[in-house]
Amino acid sequence: GQGRTYFSEHLSRDDRALLLSISLPWNSKGYNVKWRSNAKEAKLEELREELSRLALRYDNEDFRDQGEDFSIVVLSLTDKLMLDEVRNAVVRTSRFHHMMKMSDSVLADKLDEGGVDPSSALRSLISDSMEIDHVKAPYQRVNLRAGRPIVFDTDGKDYYLVLRRDLRPGGTLDAVGKPIEEGDYDEFHLSSRAWYGVHVYRSSDGTVKGVMVNVSTPAELLKGRVRYLDLEVDLAYSDGVTRVVDENELEAKRVYLGETLVCKAKEAVELAKSRLEANDWEGLIEEMGVGDFKSKYG
Known part of the structure; x- marks a missing residue:
């Protein structure tokens, strides 16, 4: 034609x-x-x-080097903190500038100018209910059940957040394998420091039914949301037994994650595994930097 x-x-x-x-x-x-x-x-x-x-x-059907390649680069909190430092070498830039820009550009500018307390700025991102953006490579956004913040601690340089997620009866707890019963809930521990999040599954009376560690990038705070990049590997702990879950998925996603993230994931797995095998999941939470913070959300 x-x-x-x-x-x-x-x-x-x-x-x-x-x-x-x-x-x-x-x-x-x-x-x-x-x-x-x-x-x-x-x-x-x-x-x-x-x-x-x-x-x-x-x-001759020779299509080598034809067309264009488009790539989506998904930035983690760690990447944005590095960009803060790069920008600060040129113009005054606060820690969390690029993260804040995602929610409130005016607040980000005030933070740069020193016109607002960093701790107050971080607290302003916390809502009564926090959505959870669980992002998987290459770029799949999974929305987990939202949680109510029961702890938020910050010193202005880092933060620690605990969300309570009430679970619907039926089915089983992720990786732990125990049935979800009436009144069960998840305490989801997140931090700007740790390369993992910790799910502590409890029954209605507060008894721990199991623990799941989700290896991921440090959690990013957005207005009414937390966001992190899932690094595929999970660890499950229940009745004194520790299991590493989906380690093969980490290798399968290596092409998207790159060597640096794969290495960080493996380091987090080893840390979590050593703590869980010592029956010390609470110590794993302490590794998130909780002891450095004093104030409570509420």
């Missing part, structure tokens, strides 16, 4: 007329041609030769 010629929006009318005269013969043969903005910089003979080469490659 008849091909068509397309132009970059940055090409002038005169440029388009000239380029069309080159591509029309190829359109008549059924080829579509798209001219980019830098085509106006090349000599006409070079463009004719390039079209001939491309047509020959097409006819």
Whole structure:
């Protein structure tokens, strides 16, 4: 069929007329041609030769190095803190600037100017109910059941958050395997420091039914939300037994996560495993930096 010629929006009318005269013969043969903005910089003979080469490659089904690659880079809290430091080398930038920008750009600017207390700024992101963005590679956002904040501690430089998530009866507890009964709830411990989150599953009377450690990037605070990147591996602890879950998924996602994140995940697994095997899941929570903070949410 008849091909068509397309132009970059940055090409002038005169440029388009000239380029069309080159591509029309190829359109008549059924080829579509798209001219980019830098085509106006090349000599006409070079463009004719390039079209001939491309047509020959097409006819021979040689599609190497064709088209464009688009990548989505998902930034974690750690990445944003690094960007804070890079920006601070040029212009005054507070810790959590890029994180704050996601929720309140005015507040982020005030934080940079020193016009607001960092602890107060972080507290302003906490709502009565907090959504949970559990992000899996390559980019799948899983919304977990929201939680009510029962603890929020911060010194302005880091923070620690505990969410209570009431569970619906039926089914089983993630990785732990015990049935979910009436009144069961999850205490979800998160931190800006730790490369994991800790789910402490309790019955209605507060008895611990099991613990699950989700290896992930440090938790990011957004307005009414927490967000982290799941690093695939979980650890389950119940009745004195520790299991590592989905370790093969970490290797399967290596192409998306990269070596640095895979190494961080493995370090977190070893730390969590050593604590859980010592029947010390509370010590694992203490590793999140709880002891450094004094104030309570409420």
